[in-house]
Amino acid sequence: MKNKIVHDALILTAITLIAGFFLGLVHDITLEPIAKAEYEKKQAAYRNVFEDAASFEEYAEFDEAAATQAAIDAGFANDLVEGAQVALDDSGNTLGYVITVTSTEGSQANITLSIGVTNEGVLNGYATTSISETPGLGSKVADDAFKAQFAGKDVEEYVVEKATVTSDNQILAVSGATISSRAVTNAVNAGLAYFRTIGGGN
Numbered sequence: 745m746k747n748k749i750v751h752d753a754l755i756l757t758a759i760t761l762i763a764g765f766f767l768g769l770v771h772d773i774t775l776e777p778i779a780k781a782e783y784e785k786k787q788a789a790y791r792n793v794f795e796d797a798a799s800f801e802e803y804a805e806f807d808e809a810a811a812t813q814a815a816i817d818a819g820f821a822n823d824l825v826e827g828a829q830v831a832l833d834d835s836g837n838t839l840g841y842v843i844t845v846t847s848t849e850g851s852q853a854n855i856t857l858s859i860g861v862t863n864e865g866v867l868n869g870y871a872t873t874s875i876s877e878t879p880g881l882g883s884k885v886a887d888d889a890f891k892a893q894f895a896g897k898d899v900e901e902y903v904v905e906k907a908t909v910t911s912d913n914q915i916l917a918v919s920g921a922t923i924s925s926r927a928v929t930n931a932v933n934a935g936l937a938y939f940r941t942i943g944g945g946n
Contacts, residue, residue: 786858789871790829790842793860797831797839803942811938815845818901818937820930822848825938831860838863841942843935844873849927852876855885857928859935869895870932882924890918890925894932901936902929 790800811825827844840862847855853876860868872886884890894902899913904926909916917925 785873786844789858789873790831790860792871793858793868794831794840794842795868796833798834799832800829800842801832803828803830803841805942811941814938814941815934818933820934820937823931823934824848825934826856828938828942840868841939843938845931845935846874847927847931847934849923849930850875850877851882851921851923851927852878855924855927855931857931859932861936861939864898865939866896866898867894867932867936870928870935872928877921877924881918882921884918884921885924885928890928901933904929 787800791797794800806828808824808826811828812823815821815823815825824846825843826846829842829844831839831842833839840860842858842860844856844858847857849855854874855872855877856874857870857872859870862868869891871891875883875886877883877885893909893915897912902913902915904917904922905914906917906922915925915929
């Protein structure tokens with residue numbers, strides 16, 4: 745009986761080790777494609793908000809804590825500024841910046857987006873890279889019709905309106921999705937607040 749228990753234990757141990765080996769192998773095999781897909785997704789977002797750029801490189805002086813503090817100081821404590829890219833032309837000259845922000849104010853989950861801002865402080869627009877808002881409602885903040893309200897403007901701060909808009913800094917909320925509309929708008933504002941700390945804009 746004792747020998748059988750030892751035998752069974754050895755078999756289970758062997759199976760566990762073999763299974764662990766193959767799981768690790770599969771993980772290593774899939775890691776690179778996943779990382780590549782994530783990289784391509786981010787690059788697509790950068791190109792979406794900075795069509796004139798030939799390439800993008802990480803902003804060497806980016807500090808996440810300081811960037812998020814800039815957002816907090818501007819009144820956007822629920823927005824995390826998570827990254828910044830320098831948008832470059834064919835000659836390597838800086839055209840502006842792409843700033844990535846995550847809002848924790850979405851109605852369903854966090855919303856991550858990237859904004860493109862020229863050296864002069866003009867917002868090219870934003871592209872969402874992660875969103876789980878309600879389909880047909882909050883998800884519309886990722887649609888061109890809503891995003892177009894931000895593009896091509898140089899304003900210090902956008903505000904959400906539920907009925908009508910009368911000035912460049914006002915954004916008409918998606919009907920039935922004011923929370924999602926405000927989450928995205930505040931994330932854009934947080935990105936702009938950080939942009940102003942690195943020497944651009946108003």
